[in-house]
Amino acid sequence: MALDDARVVGPTDSSNITWVVRSDLGIGRVYQDDAAGTGEVVCVGNGGLFKVEQATVGERLLALSGVLDYDFGKYCLQLTAPPSPVPSAK
Secondary structure (H helix, E strand, O other), X not given: OEEEEEEEEEOOOOOOOEEEEEHHHOOOOOOOOXXXXXXXXXXXXXXXXXXXXXXXXXXXXXXXXEEEEEEOOEEXXXXXXXXXXXXXXX
């Protein structure tokens, strides 16, 4: 699975899991009860060869590539290549 251009919609948590959506969707933030994000949110996990290091909401991640894994009740992309972070404009 690959995402060429993703936007972080939830900050990297203490388990090193980051939540993203495709950048072209125009979604800036997703909350637990936000229907706009249903089906669009992708978990980037910490079990691959690489991980996302402390991404913040609004940051873009380019060239996400890996395998889809199912663990603890969620699907996560486990990276097989290093991501390319693009900091958000402040």
